[in-house]
Amino acid sequence: MAETQVQETTSLLRPSQPQYVFESSIARARKRRVKQFQCCVCTIFLVGVTAAVVITVAYSINDNDNPISNDNSTAIESDVVPLESFLVLLNSRNWPLNDEISNGLDNITTDIQDALIAGKKALSEKDRMETYNPSLSIDSPSYRHQKAFSFSEKARNLSRKGYAEEYATRYLYGIQNDLYELTKICFNDGTDESGPDYCSPTPSESCNVYQKYRSYDGSCNNLRHSALFGVANTPFRRGLPADYADGISQPRASRSGTPLPSARVVSIEVHRPYYREDLKFSVMLAVWGQFLDHDITATAPSRKNNGDTISCCGNQAYSSPECFPVLVEPSDPLAKYNISCMEFVRSAPSPTCCLGPREQMNQVTSFIDGSVVYGADESKAQSLRTFEGGFLKTYVTKDNRTLLPISHDMADGCNRDDERERGRYCFLAGDDRANENLHLVTMHLIWVRQHNRLATQLSTMNPHWNDEILFQEARRLVGAQMQHITYNEFLPILLGMSWLLRKFNRDSVACVPGDRIMKQFQLSPQQYGYFNKYSDHIDPNIANEFATAAFRFAHTIIPGLIKLLANDSTSPEYVQMHKMLFDPFALYDEGELDRILRGAMNTSIEASDSYFSNELKSHMFERDTKQTNESKKCGLDLVSLNIQRGRDHGLPGYVFWRKKCGLAVPHTFDNLREVMDRDPLENIKSVYRTVEDIDLYSGAVSEKPLEGSILGPTFTCLILDQFMRIKYGDRFWYENSCNWQSFTGEQLNEIRKTTLSGVICDNADDLSYIQPRVMERSGNKNEYTNCASIPKPNLKLWQDKLNRLRVPTTKLNVITFK
Template identity: 25%
Template sequence: MSTAPQGRAPWFVQLHDRLAVAVDQRVGWQRLPKPLALLTLVGLRDNLRRKNLFDTGSYPSRDLPEVGPPNVQNLTSRTADGTYNDLADPRMGMARSRFGRNVPPDRACPEPEPGLLSPSPREVSRALLTRHAFVPAESVNALVAAWLQFMVRDWVSHGQGTMDRPWSIDLSDDDPWPTPPMLVPRTIPDPTRPDGNDGLPPTFLNENSPWWDASQLYGNNLAEQRSLRTGQGGRLRVPDGPLFPDDPDKDPAAVPGFWVGLAMMHLVFLLEHNAICDALHDAYPTWSDEELFQRARLVNAALLAKIHTVEWTPAVLSHPTTVTALHTNWYGLLGERLHRLLGRLGSGELLSGIVGGRTDHFGVPYSLTEEFVAVYRMHPLIPDDWSFRSAADDSLLQEAGFRELTGWHAYDILGKHTLTDLLYSFGTSHPGLVTLHNYPRSLQEFQRPDGKLMDLGAVDILRSREVGVPRYNEFRRQFHLRPAKDFHTLTDNPVWAEELRRVYDGDIERVDLSVGLFAEPRPKGFAFSDTAFRVFVLMASRRLNSDRFLTRDYTPQVYTPTGLDWIENNTMTSVLLRHFPGLRGSLRSVDNAFAPWTVAGSPQ
């Protein structure tokens, strides 16, 4: 079986869910008054929980690593590799377990070649993604882009691929690519799947633990984690130079995707971990290095989850209904003020939020999904051109292209400028809008640290096809949305509609998922599409619901009273000001640290 039994919901819940889907399809949740819109989103989420969670762990397996019974330390500590979050199923959510799915098996099989390569991913990238003029997302600042990659590094990774039988993409005569054909590594096959045709779609391993456990800071195995620690006071090493100065092979600059924004977020929350350790040491002076480290990790990871839930996501989905819904995920309908005053009222999520309530996998073992990965491919957020300015007076320090911010070049930028000035520069500039014709030029001709040249726009298209993520219209059907009838109903831009028609040879069913997501009209306040939002409706809350340390064990006994106070009383703004007080003038008038900051010297 591909999905675990979830039980039959009461008739009135089923009726509400059916009404929610019908109203959404006919009217659209975003056009409803907020109370009705919230009820509709609750119904959509309940429907998705019942119909869009599929367990690939139930597919045939071999050579799985042994995981023994839990011990007493597992009750109050996250493990390095994600095991023992669910004590009854300790393998659930461990690093190098399978990605799950949000679509049924018969809709998750990749097309055979040559259909899988049609139309050419490179031609899709050139014709539909290429940025001719930067389109900013003016409601947010560029920290949004840095934060997103910082989170993705915690949750998901397919690895760097294999050049054993690489994908070969033929190029048109006018393509300037220097070395035809374009060769793209294949996603690494799942070594735990037995050989043979079992009639089920392929599976792939997630190199990271999918829990919200800050594994991008703490590592995904015990050896790596130990190398990151000082061994004193629970603290992590905070380097002045390379993030892993004693082992160049582990340095993230050697990994594709490393850039200044990612390094900045990494350094901020290394500092935050150590500040939490100091607070815990003051409260519990007899605790060992290990006890301080483990409790500080819990606190830091939960703070990251809170910032993402109630600050980052409301900034990029700033429709009034979604802002309320996301705060409800954390605090419940009673809101933050009553949450602080009264605490939890029962274990249900509606009144008091998911955090601190009961753990619930909704009948399917927890994982993150291939569809989740696909909608998080938001490279248009990255500008090609950057200006670094002084936080003191907004004077220009340096202008640079994105290539100068990546790989080993990132350390040149970090060495030239203070983190205060770098953070200020991000906070006072805009990311790109996630839309067609706004893909970074520097990522369409991106040189990896190993020297390989890649068009990441083409790779994004190919990866979704390769792992069997449905194309746009089928994806909408599977997420209970009406498919686009034609290119003019897909987008409200007639020029784009004609471009789409040409690239896809008039066949609306061939439009790739990310292309459709970038082309469709967005709800008010959204930096990305409503179709992508459906995956967030399901998976954003699931990351909280399934995690023992964010639900039933989010308690003073596990986190300590000091730890819980730290989470509840801090925001992204307070984190930044704790470590970089020179940002106070620019952050003073900002309610959300991911909104554009005040330019230094501007009237307050």
């Protein structure tokens, strides 16, 4: 017997078994029979496998869930999700997506009145318990976090009604045999006398169909649903029914009924700090995203009856029923500070005039209308006006620069005694969250200056216009420009890009078909003429899943260090992100506004993925202190709070949103290998028990991005659906054609010259050069340009064309005309 020595250089395909010199005839015959038997067995096996494959494929084609393949060997490893297959999927759906809702019942049972009484008693008991509940320390990160929420007096009163409704529902369901057999009971849209007093019949709102200007609260935009569609202080819309642990209001639990893993554990294990820059885009992308978000969403928080904050990590005997703190494990890094939970208060319930699952309230309009600048109600808007020349109020500094009007409220979570002693205060704006970070308050200032600049130009051309006309015309222009910037500069980055996406260090443009989503759904601004697809059947209300998860994608792209850049651009200063929170005082210093703007336009974002900066995970709302470690006020974990908020709102798990969007539905963790990279998936597997338990936020940010985009398929679907609704469902959309409210075709052509770079140039202090597309980093095809060269609208087209009127006069009984 001869044997071949296998060495490192031996071919891997070379047989390793011994090679015999001879075989006997008996052995050869026996081997031939064995081979024949093996061939027979193999043939039978292959026929069986083929039949099984055919049956499986046929079943998969007819399976509405469209499960992802279990064969990991055939999965294509790629950093992105191919766009072409996603476009095919989009074409197979009806857009906007249909909301899955339960209908109310017309019949009112005899238990209703008892339930309503029980709801009022529960509200009184809540008030009693919260009188013993301590408020948060004014110097704590949790206090600043709660103050970061906008909360109006109207929202507070409505939330109390919503709370009573919730506990009336709980009472009614509690006396039934089967909770899940009951359907939501509504009071016939406020016309049933058996319902609560605030649902009593009221005169229908009278809408002037010829009204030229928007209402502040969004009412009368939709003439069919004048007090509901897009209106402030109404419930968020839901794409899927709420998934509460008890079917009514308790935060989402595991599919098995057991508690989900702590949101803090998910944050630590799944969303670890990792630094990977995306050199294509600038922090201005995130700045505009937040400014826009505050224009269309403002979730109402739960508060005490007197408006005070609620403490949830203190004495549990006096804990508010609205508490839902984030549990901190003993192994958590925060445990060394003797922290066992992170403060978290539930979002306030919204009244619906129904007995059914809990809903949350949006305090602002769902339209891109500049409510972030002017406020979402008339009283707020009037408090910000001078009532002279159409101007908004400003504060004039000693060096004759205009800032936002100042706030003297020392309990607003922003004002500080040390700054007050210097005569410096935080600011007032159309949205109460303006002071949350330095970039955000800067954007607020830019747009208040833009309004006043437009009012000045309009007054010069039309000196006969009074204050009201000047104010409303400037407001109308600001809303139009915000809409154009959003759909012309911001959305193409989110939904996929073509000419905007460039290969650096090359002269040619990368031809990526991503803009096909924008064109396919007519989201891109018109090149000329009007947009004629408005429909009063489309509900533009902001979806709960959009406000609570999808539009929080930007948190993953915020870098830990933010650049401040002087005019010479040779000596940048870097500031930790958390030090820019509730610290707007730099704007009082000359030159700081421009440094902040330059820094935002020249700081790269972090890559959009499942990883987050440690600034967001450990230092949110933290304020530097000289106190010892024992009494240190640790910062909050924004990722934990995002996950907890989704559970608070009863958002169904991640896989159900994939099914909603028509995407392949995973049934096991291994099914996700085609959707997520290996490391994020392994981290998810280590935390969740089943794929159905994965939180929407964690699952969607962990997806591979679509080709040419920064988002994965699930968030792309939800964001696409919402922005279609905002455009198609807005009667006052700037490109709509209505004789009594529309811009002329020539005026529209001027508005289409609007860019965020042009608005910044016009309203910064002393900014001379800028990249034309400020949400992208400067570089190839986006080089610095003199501000004077940036195209801007010409407002001469807003000048009234007044013809000389012929006035009749009487002379010698003969009527003549001058």
